[in-house]
Amino acid sequence: MTKNSVAPDQDTLQFTVDGEVFSAKKGLSIMDACDAAGVYVPRLCDSDGLVPQGSCRVCSVKQNGRTVAACTQPLEDGAVIENESLEIKNYRRDLVRMLFHEGNHLCPICEASGRCELQAMAYRLGISQATKYPYLQPVRPVDASHPDIALDNNRCILCGRCIRASRDVDGKNVFEYVGRGIHKRIGVNADCLANTDASIDDYAMSLDVCPVGCIIRKGEGFFAPIGERQFDHGPIGSEIQHPDSRLIPVKQYDPREDS
Amino acid sequence: MESRKARIVEIEPVTRVEGHGKVTVHLDEHNNVSEARLHIVEFRGFERFIRGRLLWEVPVIVQRLCGICPVSHHIAAAKAMDMIVGVDQLTPTAEKMRRLMHYGQIMQSNVLHFFHLSSPDLLFGFDAAAKKRNIFEVIKQFPDLAKQGVLMRKYGQEVILHTAGKKIHGTGAIPGGINKNLSIQERDALLIDVDMMISWAQNAIQVAKNYTLEHLPLVEHFANFKSSHMSLVREDGALDLYHGNLRAVDAAGNIIFDQIDYRDFNDYLMEEVRSWSYMKFPFIKSRGNVDGWYRVGPLARMNTVSFIDTPLANKEFEEFRSFGQGKPVSMTLAYHWSRMIEVLHCVEKIKELLHDPDLQGTDLRLKGERREEGIAVIEAPRGSLFHHYKVNEHDQVTYCNLIVSTTHNNTAMNRAVTDVAKKYLSGQKTITEKMLNHIEVAVRAYDPCLSCATHALGQMPLVVEVLDVEGKVVDRGSQYAELEKG
Numbered sequence: 001m002t003k004n005s006v007a008p009d010q011d012t013l014q015f016t017v018d019g020e021v022f023s024a025k026k027g028l029s030i031m032d033a034c035d036a037a038g039v040y041v042p043r044l045c046d047s048d049g050l051v052p053q054g055s056c057r058v059c060s061v062k063q064n065g066r067t068v069a070a071c072t073q074p075l076e077d078g079a080v081i082e083n084e085s086l087e088i089k090n091y092r093r094d095l096v097r098m099l100f101h102e103g104n105h106l107c108p109i110c111e112a113s114g115r116c117e118l119q120a121m122a123y124r125l126g127i128s129q130a131t132k133y134p135y136l137q138p139v140r141p142v143d144a145s146h147p148d149i150a151l152d153n154n155r156c157i158l159c160g161r162c163i164r165a166s167r168d169v170d171g172k173n174v175f176e177y178v179g180r181g182i183h184k185r186i187g188v189n190a191d192c193l194a195n196t197d198a199s200i201d202d203y204a205m206s207l208d209v210c211p212v213g214c215i216i217r218k219g220e221g222f223f224a225p226i227g228e229r230q231f232d233h234g235p236i237g238s239e240i241q242h243p244d245s246r247l248i249p250v251k252q253y254d255p256r257e258d259s
Numbered sequence: 260m261e262s263r264k265a266r267i268v269e270i271e272p273v274t275r276v277e278g279h280g281k282v283t284v285h286l287d288e289h290n291n292v293s294e295a296r297l298h299i300v301e302f303r304g305f306e307r308f309i310r311g312r313l314l315w316e317v318p319v320i321v322q323r324l325c326g327i328c329p330v331s332h333h334i335a336a337a338k339a340m341d342m343i344v345g346v347d348q349l350t351p352t353a354e355k356m357r358r359l360m361h362y363g364q365i366m367q368s369n370v371l372h373f374f375h376l377s378s379p380d381l382l383f384g385f386d387a388a389a390k391k392r393n394i395f396e397v398i399k400q401f402p403d404l405a406k407q408g409v410l411m412r413k414y415g416q417e418v419i420l421h422t423a424g425k426k427i428h429g430t431g432a433i434p435g436g437i438n439k440n441l442s443i444q445e446r447d448a449l450l451i452d453v454d455m456m457i458s459w460a461q462n463a464i465q466v467a468k469n470y471t472l473e474h475l476p477l478v479e480h481f482a483n484f485k486s487s488h489m490s491l492v493r494e495d496g497a498l499d500l501y502h503g504n505l506r507a508v509d510a511a512g513n514i515i516f517d518q519i520d521y522r523d524f525n526d527y528l529m530e531e532v533r534s535w536s537y538m539k540f541p542f543i544k545s546r547g548n549v550d551g552w553y554r555v556g557p558l559a560r561m562n563t564v565s566f567i568d569t570p571l572a573n574k575e576f577e578e579f580r581s582f583g584q585g586k587p588v589s590m591t592l593a594y595h596w597s598r599m600i601e602v603l604h605c606v607e608k609i610k611e612l613l614h615d616p617d618l619q620g621t622d623l624r625l626k627g628e629r630r631e632e633g634i635a636v637i638e639a640p641r642g643s644l645f646h647h648y649k650v651n652e653h654d655q656v657t658y659c660n661l662i663v664s665t666t667h668n669n670t671a672m673n674r675a676v677t678d679v680a681k682k683y684l685s686g687q688k689t690i691t692e693k694m695l696n697h698i699e700v701a702v703r704a705y706d707p708c709l710s711c712a713t714h715a716l717g718q719m720p721l722v723v724e725v726l727d728v729e730g731k732v733v734d735r736g737s738q739y740a741e742l743e744k745g
Contacts, residue, residue, distance in 0.1 A: 108428065109320045142311060144653035150313060218654060219344075219626075221315040225431065225439035226424025 013077035018084050030070040030081060031059055040237035041083055042092055042124065044099075044117055044211055045159035046071040051168060056159055058092050058121065067091075093125045101133040104154040105212070111221030112213030114229030118157055120236035140185070145194035149205055150216040156186050157212055165204035174198045186214070264288055267732055268684070270695050273297075273702055280707070282698055284680045290687060295680035297672045297702060299538045306659045314340055314650045315434050321646070321661070322428055327371065329428050330364035330419055331639035332661075334501070335646040337432035338635035342522075343650050345627025346435040352620030353436035356422050358501050359612045360431055361637065362605040363418025365500060366456075368640035369557070369598045369605075370415060372706040373463065374408025377595060380700045381470050386693035404466065407459045411602070414449075414456050418609060421445040436624025446613050453610045457571065460603040464575055467596040471582075474592075480682065482591035482675035482701040485510035486552065487543065488559035489667070491638050494518065496565030498576075498604065500638040506563045507543060507553060512586050515543060521636035524645060530662065540669050541662060552670035555642025556705065557597035562587035567600075569607035575600045591675050594704045598640075639664050641706050665707040675701040 012023045017039050024033035029052065034041045045056035054069035061070045062082035070083075082088055099105075099118060107113045122128070140153040158177070163186070166174040174196045178187035190196045198205065205215055226232065234242075265288045271281035285294045305324055312320060318336040322329035334357055341349065349357070379392040382401060390396075398405040416426040421441060423429025431437055471478050487510065491503035505524065507515040519527055530539040531548050542551030553559070561580070567573040579600060582588065588597075612618060635646045642664030649658035665672075679701045683694050 108323060109316060111316060111319075142313070142655070144313060144655050150654070216313065218313070219315060219434075221313070222319060222430045222433050223438055226429060228439075 013075065013079075015075055015077070015079040015081060017081040024075060026077075028075050030061060030063060030068070030073050030075045030079070033075045034070065034081070034083070035240050038241060039083060040240040041070045042121060042237065043071060044096075044121060044157060045161065047161050047165075047209065047211070049169065050161060050164045050209075053160055053164070056095070056157070058095050060091060060095075061088060089125065093127055096121050096125055097127060097131045098133060099157045100127075101131070101135050102138075103136075103156060104138060110155065110213045111216065112155070112210075114224065114226065114232055115207065116213060116231075117211035117236060120231040123231075124235045124237060143188070143193045144218075145192040146196075146198060146218075147194070148200035148218050149193060149198060150218055151186075151188070151193055152214055152216060153185055155212045156214040158184060158186065159211055160186075161209045161211065162186065162204045162215060165206075165209045166198075166202065169203040172197055172202065172204070174202070174204060265293075268690055268695075269732055270698060273699050280702075282676055282680075282695075282702070284684055284690075284698070286684070290685065292677070292680045292685045295673070295677040295698070296535060297669075297676050297707075298536050306661060309656050309659045311655050314343055314648075314654050314656060317648065317656060317659075318432055318434070319428075319430055324661075326427055328364060328368050328640055330360055330423060331368075331637060331644055332646070333423070333429070334361055334364075334432050335635045335637045335639070335644050336648075337434060338502075338637065339633035339646045339648050340434035341436075342633035342635065343630050343648065344434045345629055346625045347627070349436055350620065350622040350625060351617040352440055353623055353625075354501075355612055355615060355617050356437045356440060357432055359441070359609060359618065360419055360422035360429075361501050362608045362612070363415045363422065365415075365638075365640045366602050366605040366609070367412045367415025367419070369602045369706075370408055370411045370463070372640070373467065373595060373598055373602075374405065374412070376706075377700075377703055378404075378408070378466075380696070380703070381466075381595070385697050385700050389692055389696070392696070404462075407462065411456060411459055411463070414452055415605075418449060421449065433624060435626050438623065440620055440623065441613075441618040443619065446618065449609070450613050453606065453613065456606045457603065457610065460599070460606050461571065461575075464596070464599040464603060467599040468575075468578075471590075471593055471596050478590050478592045481697075482678045482704070483589055484591075484674050484678060485589050486554050486671055486674075487515060487546070488562040488587055489543075489553045489555055490560040490563045490643055491521070491636060492518075492564050493568075497568045498560060498564040498566070498601075500601075500605075502637070505636070505643075508563050508587060510587060510589065512562070515545070521645070522634045524634065524636065528662075530666075536669070538666055538669050539662075541667055542670075553667065554671045555664050555667040556594060557601050557640075557642075558588065558591075558594045559642060560638065561597040561600065567604050569604050569611070572600055572604035572607055575603060591701055591704045594706070598706070641665055642667055665705070668705045668707065672702055672705050672707060675705070 011026055013026055014021060014023045015033065017034060022037040024036055031041050031043065031046065041059050041061060043059040046052050046059060052071035054072035057069055059070040060067050063073060063076060063079050105118060107119050113119060138154055142150060142152045144150040163175045166172045174188055175186050176189065177184055179185055188196050200217060203209060205217060266286050268284040268286065269281055273280045273282060280297060280299045283296050283298060284292055287293050305321060309317060309320060317340060318333045321336045322333040324332050375394045378397055379394065382397060383391050419429065420426045423431035431439060487507055489505065489507040491499060492506045493499040493503045505519040505521050506517045509515055516527055527544055528541055529544050530541045532539055542548045543553060561576060567576045579596060631649055633648045637644050644664055645662035647660040648656055651657050676698055679698050683697045684690055687694065
């Protein structure tokens with residue numbers, strides 16, 4: 001007996017996630033199939049309406065024993081998916097921790113706090129304290145030149161959502177990756193944001209796109225009171241796991257699970 | 260301590276104050292105190308690293324100066340940013356929500372100071388054993404009083420929770436207004452205990468007042484010195500902790516200046532830097548850097564204002580003023596009495612506001628014509644708090660100057676320390692921990708927030724050092740040592 005409502009036929013395929021059996025339409029990515037089945041696969045670079053690019057690797061799962069990015073990997077028929085195994089969870093924790101250490105993610109003073117997907121992911125994964133990696137503490141200039149938008153690259157996690165939103169939805173190409181390796185960052189297609197054709201009404205500038213506090217809509221910070229912010233009501237992923245309930249328990253971090 | 264050489268005694272750390280400081284007592288070759296200084300040994304640099312940040316982040320960033328009075332910095336910064344975003348008058352809902360938050364803050368901070376930090380000195384004596392001078396002993400010996408202190412502080416924090424979103428480091432005040440109103444449920448939850456809080460606040464005044472009156476010989480001789488006093492006052496002279504104009508009075512109660520728009524504060528006040536402290540020394544320009552020092556805080560407010568606009572607190576205020584025979588009260592230990600009168604005022608104000616339907620309004624914020632400079636002054640628990648910012652056309656802070664209450668009281672605290680050191684340490688062969696506690700009692704009465712004062716990160720402790728004429732440390736005392744001995 002499968003758990004979701006897709007009736008088994010020739011257009012569907014069956015798969016298991018952490019031992020539970022599900023069915024899904026053919027042609028979906030692992031992530032889309034899991035979403036439809038009400039199973040949350042953590043993610044940062046993927047966002048509804050944007051082409052998945054599989055860069056953050058937080059959505060890594062094991063399909064038939066092989067580690068793959070759930071957002072880009074097609075679901076195979078009869079796939080055995082590991083989503084919440086200790087190995088996968090620790091892998092995700094390390095990835096998210098490294099993001100915290102690479103940038104300046106000062107949640108207590110950040111206007112994205114409470115709606116930040118990186119912060120929410122850390123809470124969901126039980127990361128609540130400094131970890132084993134060194135803080136790089138970058139000093140990147142804030143580009144506040146645009147009258148309505150500011151860019152604080154110190155908070156960027158290079159998810160590329162703004163690049164895809166500007167290119168594919170707005171048709172503007174305001175953003176692009178520049179530099180390589182540790183020096184990689186988001187650049188704009190002019191000397192500063194004010195000299196691009198970026199507009200506050202662009203989809204790329206909406207709160208749905210930047211998962212952190214890098215793209216700042218000027219003058220709107222802290223408009224949402226504590227208690228009414230996106231993740232005040234439930235952890236990230238609640239809307240997929242429990243679409244009817246905003247309150248789901250999240251397992252607390254257990255340091256013994258750290259390898 | 261038999262040395263015939265002059266020396267310096269160090270008290271490090273000073274305990275039961277917020278932040279990290281030490282006291283040095285300079286003794287001459289006859290063991291007489293020549294001078295004593297309160298040193299603030301931390302440095303945090305908020306004024307520097309706030310530069311470049313965006314203006315609406317400032318009220319949230321600067322409140323991290325302190326975990327006891329974050330709301331004061333939060334509100335002062337928001338008020339300065341109101342000016343920058345061109346809002347001179349908030350909507351009634353926004354102003355009343357901010358006031359409610361502020362009264363909750365002053366209530367909880369003053370209660371914390373009186374009950375948790377200072378009451379052990381008052382209840383057990385300045386020379387009680389060190390291990391007894393703490394809130395746990397108060398709980399043991401005066402359980403009802405301690406319970407009232409703890410629950411009053413909790414009530415103040417509940418008010419902050421419902422206005423700022425969190426008990427510590429909330430986000431309620433934003434440039435041009437506020438981000439939430441008070442729901443009916445929140446209002447009703449706060450109304451349940453408000454009358455009990457009024458009665459407990461009256462009780463706390465009795466404790467502080469009785470201490471002052473019953474120990475008058477001590478209080479009159481303990482760091483009692485004449486000074487000027489400064490605070491905000493309302494246009495009619497009433498106590499107003501959130502907004503008003505500056506008034507300063509001299510030791511005789513004569514007005515030095517009155518109804519000064521705080522945005523012109525630079526015309527009336529200056530700050531002096533001295534080599535031995537990270538904290539600046541402000542003074543009233545017209546009186547010069549030697550005589551221009553003044554006091555702020557609860558005692559100063561009781562000395563500057565003409566009346567209090569809540570009936571129960573005003574009655575207590577009148578009694579306080581008649582105790583001073585109409586002149587400013589100059590006794591350092593009278594800070595406690597004044598502080599408790601303010602708690603009563605705050606609770607009365609909270610009750611008044613809770614019955615005001617404006618708090619359920621939905622008109623939360625305004626926007627006006629942008630300015631490049633913002634100055635705000637509020638009366639924080641410890642005294643006048645000045646925030647001054649400049650912001651460029653890209654919304655980034657280019658300048659920040661914070662003059663906090665403890666900085667205003669810098670000279671006064673040094674006077675207090677010197678006075679007490681001379682009275683209790685001069686000529687003594689051996690300097691005991693109990694003697695040193697007298698110095699700490701004097702510092703503590705000002706409820707200094709040393710972290711705020713230097714914008715520096717603090718872990719409590721204060722230290723007393725004894726230096727010889729050559730400036731070498733010859734003795735050093737700390738309460739920790741006494742505690743370790745048991």
